[in-house]
Amino acid sequence: MKTDVSSTLPLDAIAADASAVDVEARFPQTGIDELARAGLLGLGLPESLGGMGGGPVEFVRVAEGVAGACASTGMVYVMHVVGAQTLLAGVNGDADAGSTKGAALAAMATGRHLTTLAYSDRGSRGHFWAQVSHAVRDGDDVVVDADKTWATSAGQADSYVLAVGAPDTDDPLSTELYLVASDAEGVTIPSHFDGLGMRGNASAPLQVRGLRLSADQRLGGERSGFALMMTATLPWFTLGSAACSVGIAGAALDAAIAHAGRSRLEHEGSSLAQIPGVRARLAYARVRFRESRALLHEVAAAVAADDPSAQEGVLAVKASAAEMAIEVSDLVMRVGGGAAYSKHGPLERHLRDARAAAVMAPTTELLHDFLGKAITGQELF
Template sequence: MNDQLWKALDEVIANEVVPHAQVVDLQGVFPSKAMEALGDAGVLGATVPKDAGGAGLGLAEAATIVELLSRACGSTAMVTMMHFAAVPILVAHGPRDIVGQIAAGRHLSTLAFSEAGSRSHFWAPVGTASPAGEGRVALNARKSWVTSAGNADSYVWSSRALAADGPMTLWFVPAATAGVSISGGFDGLGLRGNGSRPVRAENAVVGPTAMLGADGQGLDLAMQLTLPWFLVLNAAFSVGLAEAAVREAIGHVTGARLEHLGQRLVDQPLVRNDIGRMRLRTDAARAVLHDTVAAVESGREDAGLRVLEVKAIAAETAIEVTDLAMKTCGGAAFRKDLGIERRFRDARAARVMAPTTDHLTDFVARESCGMPLLDGA
């Protein structure tokens, strides 16, 4: 990443993300100002190729961006992560003018894969696409818990195939498309500002150029272009939360005192043991994250396996580390001002985001045993 973009990112985090992180969480409000600032700073267009007007950054730099944002605000990091996960498919198959807007930081996108009917089985959409005349297509679906719903400018949308035999087709769906509506709000345990809400399409008509790639090939495209970015960046999100919890816990135990003993909390062996375990787990997860990025970028033979592993490893690490931070810091960690309980809540999300930790564990076993990842594949 060039120095100017690094500096701009640091300024946005310091001036917009950190000061508003607690309000975003407490009030459950979308971090609009932070996302606008990230767009102005060139961060939202960072992964668009240079020849399309972006910074041309790769997976490694995107992971660093997401981790740094996650240390400050999980909701802002998740919104950015989902945008980055949508960008590769849009760069490869989306409208050129939209790619230009993304590069300029003027267009926020997100994924709309999971559905009420198939839940975390994102690879099995039940939403449909049907001809609507003059090459247009009508989409009908009940999407569940779409990040940035009502705030994103577009959705990378999945449906059953229009006419082909494949399991899925992908579409570029502008958020303002008639028939697309947001239902309900989000009052969740964690990531309270990520705007995750159900999205419904009722005869939402898109134009002939809305199809991303070939009809029926959406699952293959998602597995090749979207899923690696989603899984790796989700891991970076979890590592960022764990790192924040470690730093906050260290700050507390090195500053708080047991006056009757004339000691700091960190002078207690049991406290140091917990801090050490937190540091070990966080650093180990980050090492797996960096190795996964290296495997993907070099085309290493084990890249596919690493991609399947990394989100599960990092998600479970963040849960363990934030739990230890709550234990280590005791009653102080239950207060909002320390920030640990927010990370504790935010960390629970990655485990259940599709593909869930349980599904990824099964995928890792299947890959290791030479079996197809999905039944019937």
């Protein structure tokens, strides 16, 4: 990667739209267009495909900045990059431009294609690595019926990386991933997103009925879904989700510090920031923020370097950042007092946005369980 992208992010334009995206629960198309124009939809994709290059370290810097400006844009962006990385791993470095997957990767690399993940199955809920839906063999193709409970950018993305149980087996861990055009016959969106936070991210159910998929659309070999989820999706997603949490917490903290500095107690001739309890609360929040941010950058560097310590970090980083963002956004609400409680400022939006990561799979509880197993030498699955 030739330049430091984080210094040239189109954050002002993204931030300018953030309140309207939240209030109207509107997909953040302006922000995504800005990111596409800046080449950032191709971050992590090789320059030989027209992409920007870069890896996990650059990704977390960009995702943190974008989510700090607008959490919905950050989440849409993260799901795109994670989907693109999963696809890249699924072609195993051999992106034949004439193939469905090669053409899609080239379009993603050059900002002409937005993708996302459709993993969460109605029957296995947040245990996305296990699939209850099944592909059924039909000649050289498979036919799929599935109910996906959530897919960020549903109806807005150009494609979905769709997870489904592999044909000819009942093992829920035997899965396959397919690249599916969002306008494919058999894919509909039965209802729309009305969430507490990240209100513009368009996470909606997908109803899949009689969807015919060719082997050319499959990522990796037969029954390779689980391995791709663990080696490609999981590290990029936990980093991206953590970066969103860190970005949201940082934005909330900045807003609270500015509020405390400018809010006057005229009868005492001082500001809120001059009250010891207030500034101590801000200091504690800053410590929590910096701890999680340091872990984020440490784990991103470990993943980028293929360091053996990366697995533990991948399991820790999302839970750490998600819980930190909840705590920090709550603390700064107290600093902001009644002013923060109103919808005139950004703090209540940050509080709502911060709660998403903890319930997104793998949830904080699941990550703690996995990490507990890992550090005590037990099998994860």
